[in-house]
Amino acid sequence: MAHNPRDYEIRIWYSSEKGDECYIAEVVEWPTITAFGDTAEDAAREIQVALNLALLSARDAGIEPPAPARLAHA
Numbered sequence: 001m002a003h004n005p006r007d008y009e010i011r012i013w014y015s016s017e018k019g020d021e022c023y024i025a026e027v028v029e030w031p032t033i034t035a036f037g038d039t040a041e042d043a044a045r046e047i048q049v050a051l052n053l054a055l056l057s058a059r060d061a062g063i064e065p066p067a068p069a070r071l072a073h074a
Contacts, residue, residue, distance in 0.1 A: 005052050005055060008028070008051060008069075012024070022043070023043040024043060025043040025046065030051075033050050
């Protein structure tokens with residue numbers, strides 16, 4: 001089943017750790033997919049790119065990606 005990237009839950013937070021000092025975005029259902037940006041909006045854009053690439057890679061490899069949480073509870 002092809003999943004829509006917009007169905008995944010994304011968590012964005014600011015990391016003030018020395019050396020980080022940026023916004024970090026993570027796909028809740030697939031925590032190995034992360035991205036960062038200078039603003040929350042940048043991180044949100046970057047995580048969508050990363051998630052799209054991960055979904056395409058999973059499809060091409062014949063791997064079923066984690067289901068979006070909101071679809072699992074529907």
